[in-house]
Amino acid sequence: MTAVQAPSGLDLAAIRGDFPILSRTVREGRPLVYLDSGATSQRPRQVLDAERTFLETHNAAVHRGAHQLAEEATDDYEAARAKIALLVGAEPEELVFTKNATEGINLVAYAFSNASIRTGLSADSERFALGPGDEIVVTELEHHANLVPWQELCRRTEATLRWYGITDDGRIDLDSLELSERTRVVAFAHQSNVTAAIAPVAELVRRAREVGALVVLDACQSVPHMPVNLTELGVDFAAFSGHKMLGPSGVGVLYGRTELLDAMPPFITGGSMIEMVRMEGSTYAPPPQRFEAGVPMTSQAVGLGAAVDYLSAIGMDRVFAHEQELARVALDTLGQVEGVRIVGPSDLTDRGGAVAFVVDGVHAHDVGQVLDDRGVAVRVGHHCAWPLHRRFGIAATVRASFHVYTTVEEVAQLADGVRAAQKFFGV
Amino acid sequence: MTAVQAPSGLDLAAIRGDFPILSRTVREGRPLVYLDSGATSQRPRQVLDAERTFLETHNAAVHRGAHQLAEEATDDYEAARAKIALLVGAEPEELVFTKNATEGINLVAYAFSNASIRTGLSADSERFALGPGDEIVVTELEHHANLVPWQELCRRTEATLRWYGITDDGRIDLDSLELSERTRVVAFAHQSNVTAAIAPVAELVRRAREVGALVVLDACQSVPHMPVNLTELGVDFAAFSGHKMLGPSGVGVLYGRTELLDAMPPFITGGSMIEMVRMEGSTYAPPPQRFEAGVPMTSQAVGLGAAVDYLSAIGMDRVFAHEQELARVALDTLGQVEGVRIVGPSDLTDRGGAVAFVVDGVHAHDVGQVLDDRGVAVRVGHHCAWPLHRRFGIAATVRASFHVYTTVEEVAQLADGVRAAQKFFGV
Amino acid sequence: MQLEQMYQEIILDHYRQPHGAGLRDPYDAETHHINPTCGDEVTLRVKLDGDSVQDVSYESLGCSISQASTSVLTDLVVGKSVEEAFRILESFQEMAQSRGKVPGDEDVIGDGIAFAGVSKYPARVKCALLGWMAFKDAVVRVKEEETS
Amino acid sequence: MQLEQMYQEIILDHYRQPHGAGLRDPYDAETHHINPTCGDEVTLRVKLDGDSVQDVSYESLGCSISQASTSVLTDLVVGKSVEEAFRILESFQEMAQSRGKVPGDEDVIGDGIAFAGVSKYPARVKCALLGWMAFKDAVVRVKEEETS
C-alpha cells in the first residue's frame, strides 16, 4: 500500500503508521483494504497506549474510592468527558457515558416510558410522560438503533410512531410529513449510515420547536467524521459511539441538555447513581451520575478521550474534507462502471463519505465476496437500515465507508473489484 | 514487597509479576498495597495483551460483516463466550454480554416490566408479566445494583417489594420472611460485597421453587473468587462483571436459562438483535443476540475470555483457598486490635475473602485516609449497600478485599494501619 | 484465488439455471424464511405424498449461494421419503457448518458437496442453509398438522 | 507523612471539641444533607435575625473532616450578615475545590484555611463541604419563605 500525501493535505503515511492493523494482510497475502469504517473504525496506537497506561498505572473504581488510585482514575475518567464535551460543543455534565449509541437512544426512550408511569415521580418528569395520541416522529432512513427503541416506546406508552419518507436520492423527504401539536419527539440521523446524506438539522429543529417537540439526533455517523457543535445545532439529545471514531468499543456518549437530564427519571439503576437508598425507596443523584449506574467503562472512556485528542490534532474539518475527497473518487470511479447504481446522493452536496451501491445482476453478498477475495473489506446487507432498503426495493447493498486512514488508492480498488465481480458472474 | 509462596500453594511472585500496576508506588513513594479488589480488580498482562492483539489484528464489527476481519472478530467474540460458559457451567447461548452486572440485573427487571405491558407480545412472555399483588423478594444485604432495579420494577408494575432481614453476623436471615404464592422473583447476592457471607443458595432456590418464583443470583462477588456452577446451583438468572475477575471494565455477563431467555421480550433494542424490521413493527432474533443490541464490547469480551483462561489456569478452588487464607489473616490480626469490630461472620464458614470493619472512635473515612497515607488502598463508605449499614447502625465501614495477587504480608499491614489511625486520632 | 473454490462451477450453474424454481400448486405448507443480516428471502412450498416429498417449489431473492443451494435442494429431496430427505438435510447442514472440516458425502448430498468451500466462510453459511431451513420448517408444519 | 498536612491541629481540635454542636430552638429552617458515597449526614438549623445569622446548630454523623468543618462554619458565620456569611462560604468552597491551588484567605475564612490540605484529596472535599452546603441550603430556604 503506497500511502501518499492526500489532496486534503493529510499526511496519510504517518497516519496509517499509527494504525497497526492496517499493515496486516488478509486471505492469500493481500494487503488489507479496510473500507468498513462505518461499521467500526480501527484504533491508532495512541488510543491503545492511553488505555494501557491507564490500566497499568491508575486503574480503580471511579467515583467510589478515597485512595490515591481511585482519585487518579476518577480524574482521568472525568478528563475524558471534558475532552469529548469540547469536541462536540457541550458542557461535560451534559454527557453521559453509555456502552454504545444504541444504549444512549434507549436511555432517552426509556426515560420517556419510565416518566409515563407517574407513581413516585417528581413533577419535573411530567414533560416526558407520554400517552395515547402522542406522536413520536422518525424517518424511514434510520438505523434500527434509532427506530426500534421508538417502536418499543410506542408499544409501551400507546403513543403513535410516524415517519418522514425518503427522496429518490436517499434524503429525508421534508414534504412527506407534517408534525402536529401532539408530536413529542423528532428523532433522526445526522448522517445516514447508508446514503451518507446529511440531514437538514436546522430545518428539522425549527419544525420540532414549532410544535414543542424534543429533538433526538443520532450522531453516530457525524461526530466521527465532521465538525459537530451540538449546542449550536440546538438539538436536545444526541448519541454517538466511541468505536466509530477511532476509540474503543464498549463506550458511547449520550448528550442531553442539562435542563432535560435534570428532569429525567433514571434508566439503568444501581450503584453510584443514587442519592439515598432505603429498602422502602431510593432517590437519585444529579446527572450525569444518575445515568451511569454501576462500575462504568473506565479505561474505555479514557481511550475515547485519546481518540478525541487524535482527531482534534488532525482537525475535524480536515477529516471531513478528506472523506469528501474519498467519496468523490468512489462516486467517480464507480460511476464509470456500467450496471452500478448508487443508493444515495450522487454529488457531494450535504453528503458524507460512505458510498452504498448495487450492481445489476450480481447480489451484494457476491460482490462483497469478490472484493473480500481481493483484500477489500466492505459491508454487504441492509446495514441495519432495512426500511431504507425496502423503500428502494432492494434487499442488500454494498457499502464502502472510510475514515482518516483511508487512501484514494484504496477507494479506487472498489471499481476494479466490482468489474471483477461482474466478469466472474458473467454479467 | 516480598512476595513469597503462599500457604495456598500459589506462586505469588509469578502472579504479581503479571500485574504491572502492582509495582507502582503511591503517595510519597510507598509500595501500593491494593486491598480494593472487591470494587474492581487489576488486570494481568495476559488480559491486556489479548485485547491489544485482537485490536491490532482482528478488530471489526461482529455478527455483521462478511469480510475476513469480521469473521475473525466474530470467532474471537464467540470463543470468549464459550470460555466463560465453561467457567460457570453454562451453555454459551445462555450468556448475554452486558456492560456490567448492573445492566444484567436491569435487563431482567426490564424484561419483567416490558412483559407486563402485553400489547404486541407473544404468549410466551406472559410468565414475566407482573401486576399489583405480585411480590419481588430481595434481601437487606444487597448491593444497590440488586435492590434499586427491583424497587423501580415495583414502581412500574405496582408489584410489592419484600425482603429477608440480616442476622447479627451479616448473613441473610432465613427466618425473617416467608415467601408466598405471589412471590415471582427471589433475588440475592451469592456473596455479600460487605460481609462476605456466602448465601445458602440451595435453600433459597428450594423455597423459590416451592412457590414457583424465579431466582436471580447476583454473582458479582462469587464468580471472580470461587468455583461456581450455575447449572448445578439451579438458579434462573445470574449476573457478574468482567472488571472484578481480572478482566476489562465495560463488559459483564448475564446468565439466563435458555427457556427463559427464549420467552423474554427484549430490553435494549436496535441493530443486530432483530429478525425483521419494518416501519410498522419489528420481530426479534433468538437469544443471546436478542439482548445484545448495537455494536458490542468486542475487545472487552475477548479480554474477559483471557481473564477466564488466567483464572482457570490457576484453578478457582485455589483462588478461593487463597482468599480464605487471606481472610483468616485479616480476621486474626484485626481481631487483636482493640476497638475493631468486624461487620460479617468472624470465622471462615461459608465466607469469602472480603473483610469489613469499624474502628471505635475513628470514622471509616479517617481510617481509610491513614491507610492510604501508608500506601494501603481500601474502600470506605457503605460500599453501595446502604441498607445493610443502616441495619448495623453505622454510616460507613472500612472494607479490605482481595484477589489472587494479594499477599499475606499485605493483609497484615491492615492491622498496623488501624493501630496507626487509632494513635493518630488519639483513641 | 480462493474464489473458485467457493463458487464451484456447479454452484454457478445452479445459480444461472435454478432447478424447480417458481411457486406451484398444490402444496401442503408454505414457509417464508429471511436472513436477518442481509435481508435475503425465500418463500418455499412443500407437497408431500404420504411419506415422500412430491414437490418443492420456491421463489427466492438472494445471492448466488442461497439460490444455488435451494436449487440443489430440490434436486436432492424431491421424490425421496421424508426420512431420507431429512438425512440429506442433516448431512448437508453438518458439512455447511463444519468450517471446512467435513468435506461432505457425495453419495448422500450429491451436488451439495460443491458447497464445502462455502463452509469456510461463516457469514455465508446462512445463505447456503436458507432454503434448506425453509424446507425443514415446511415439512415439520405438514407433519404437525397431520398429527393435530 | 502527608497526613499532618491534611489533618492540621486546628482540624483535630475542632473535631475533638466541636463548637456550636447540638440542635437548638428556635430556628427558621432545618436541612438534612447526606454524602451519598459514605453515608455521612448532617442535620443543621439556622436562625436568622433580620439579615444576620443569629444561630447555627447541628447534629452530625461523619468523619473528622466533616465534623470539624461544620464546627469551623459556626465560628465563622454566626453573628455575620447573610451577605458576609455567603462571601465566606464562597471563599471556603473555592479553596476546598481548588485541588490545592487556592491556599485560602485567612482574613476571610479564618480557621477555615486549615482545610487547604483537604482540597488535595478530591474524595474528601465533599466531607469538608457537607455542613457548609447544608447551611447554604437552609438560608436559601428561609429567604424563599420570606419572599413567598
Ligand SMILES: Cc1ncc(COP(=O)(O)O)c(C=O)c1O
Ligand atoms: C455484590 C455486588 N453486586 C453488584 C455489583 C455491581 O457490579 P457492577 O458495578 O460491575 O455492575 C457489585 C460491585 O460493584 C457487587 O459487589
Ligand SMILES: Cc1ncc(COP(=O)(O)O)c(C=O)c1O
Ligand atoms: C446511523 C447509526 N446509528 C446508530 C448506530 C448504532 O451504533 P452502535 O451499534 O455503536 O450503538 C450506527 C452504527 O451501527 C449508525 O451508523
